[in-house]
Amino acid sequence: MQFENPSQSENGLQFKNSPEFARKMDKQDPIGAMRTQFHIPKHSDGSDEIYLCGNSLGLQPKKTEEYLAFELSQWQKYGVKGHFTGDYPWMPYHEFLSEGFAELVGANKSEVVAMNSLTANLHFMMVSFYRPTASRHKILIEDHAFPSDHYAVESQIKFHGYDPKESMILIKPRDGEETIRHQDILDIIEKEGDSIALIMLPGVQYYTGQVFRMKEITEAGHNKGCMVGFDLAHAAGNIVMQLHDWNVDFACWCSYKYLNSGPGSVAGCFVHERHHSDENIPRFAGWWGHDKSNRFKMENSFKPMHSAEAWQLSNPPILSLAAIRASLDTIKEAGGIRKLAEKSRKLTDYLRFLLKDELGEDIKILTPENEQEYGSQLSLTVDTHGIDGKVIFERIEQAGVTGDWRYPNVIRVAPVPLYNSFEDCYRFVQILKTSLEEK
Template sequence: MSTIFSLDHAKDLDNQDPLREIREEFSIPKQSNGEDEIYLCGNSLGLQPRLAAQYVNDELGQWRALGVKGHFSGDYPWMPYHEFLSQGFADLVGAKTTEVVSMNTLTANLHFMMVSFYRPTNQRHKIIIEDHAFPSDHYAVESQIKYHGHDPKESMILLKPRDGEETLRDEDIIQAIEEHGDTTSLILLPGVQYYTGQVLDMESITKAGHAKGCYVGFDLAHAAGNIPMELHQWGPDFAAWCTYKYLNSGPGSVAGCFVHERHHKNKELPRFAGWWGHDKESRFKMENSFVPTESAEAWQLSNPPILSLASIRGSLDTVAKAGGIHKLREKSLKLTAYLRQLLESELADEVNILTPKSEKASGAQLSLTINLHGTDGKTIFDAIEAAGVTCDFRYPNVIRVAPVPQYNSFEDCYRFVVILKQAIEGAAS
């Protein structure tokens, strides 16, 4: 048994953790025996911040007390409420406040972005995505191609890992852009791949895509709140993300969107318009001549759901309490490295980690497969779930585990490996 594989060692690491008290800002689900769950599923749905609950209740109180006057009254009036999230979003993704906006849901935002940034011609009609894209992204891309009268079999370039490998190589992505760039309209890739947890080199992809005359966008569902980014500096044309994973804003909460400022003053850029994207100074003149706001807000359609935005504001304020994304990333690197170290020291023969080991190419999530003859990953997943672990399973054979720096501890990682080891030993006996 390795010296690191002990409860005392895990507790020592927690005692040294400067962010350990942030866990108290969250409601941790309980097991039937009253103990905290070992919740390692922030890659799917983050836990509830206490501030999120408080802020939602505050707005329910405003609605109860003020009715329609809540749009213009109080510390956080509803009319400009989405603006209260702009700084938090900008800090998370490395953008200017004018480049980010909270609106819609993730796939809806991808569609709205493709209205503006997928403008196929007979010569340039392809979209480069990954072969194992999240299904919603694949469906959105395929449907956009069909909508424009093209054949997905000809217009979708699907990036695949090399034979025998699980993750994409940076050089292979760049090579595909070089090869297909002259006939490609849009490159749409994830910041963090949902299945393997691989972090893609967004800066290099953007540079290569723009050099070939392509628009470049990113799905940041698994990146926002997980890794620091510099979207303004890197220069992609757009990005979109959900807020209920590492941003802990609640199931189905309103998503975020980034549009680089170089597009803000282009009034000729095609878009599906709505009145909430109209210039704020003249919006309530109710004239039927659309004048887009010169910011990412121009892509808004309708006034947003305030209760959801309140939850996001609580989540963003909790991130700020922890010192921001860079402080969280410092802990995340230590937390995930510790979990990887435990798995490699105790279960090297039984567990394969798909997620790259490089800090540059990995976030909080580790994707695991089980190497046990006669036993599949789902059997092991069911066993650890019954023992108090919450993570998730993705077919055909991956257990996704994400120690989130805001509310997970080193002790969580240790206890998870103890339970996983017991489950594997039980299945093997």
């Protein structure tokens, strides 16, 4: 049954639950043509999949093959001389990503660098910014943090000789609630702040899709003398941020979700410029962080650069950086993060409207509705007729939808503005409805 009841969205659009409305929105979409710049996986019947999994692994931009092929040809032609030859020599290659990264997270170019992997970067940042003392040794994280973050924090606490049971503060939702109230974060910082050395929270919570209010959290932490860092794995390329203006101490993100640079691609890191000139800051150093003007004198006296580059260890994998450059150029072609966030809000609002209109009694949406607290992702649980959510997930996969299942009971879907359409949202909800009606 099709409903034609309009709904007023946050951005003033009158939504309708019909395929005609979805197609009309797609025709009016100023960046809708960006979909043609991506390889869309095919369903078994030859049609395009409804790919709603960009919050786990983004699709491949068509520029990627071209950029990788170019670097392979450089290697073929020039060998080691490729470090210094052509428009994109390998020696400074990471610098070609600085502008794109800086625009995505709201930073100065000197505050961002592409290096390592996400969890490795979190460890390296904690070496510098987790400096426990007898009176200030705690780390505030969320109770349902991504496991790698939890492991990293726990191991850092142990490395410094403290007991995680005493030094980890785990904030969680109130009983009967699914997401963490912002005020509860501020309250625990106010209450425990004098003993907290580091606050390390996500920009976007991976399980629920909740966006954390990073500016206010940073202000509250700094007011109590805490260092503040964020894991932006699900935020980079998803929401608009201003890390420099918010005075965040550090942040780290992967590049293979909303940044579409391929599985396991090199991660990104932000270090606020106020830390750049502190040559006594503790760090695990490597030669690529040494002053580039005399790096190749090969003298064993480390002199860090006055930028985020000082936290680099080794020369980076060029083929991975080429894939990131392809993605950043694709994002730039679309108009940048603000254009993407504008479309993302419309797509996600429309998807939420459809889910409520068609399946309001059968689906629970965990992701907050507050406009400050959601991005592209909606996290769903099935709440009907005793049907196992994993069974429903398998049914929608068989019908041509790629989403993401997270134990114990969440289906995550993310309409990504670069390649998803309003018709994708409409078709997904119809498939989900059919899957729920099956015996």
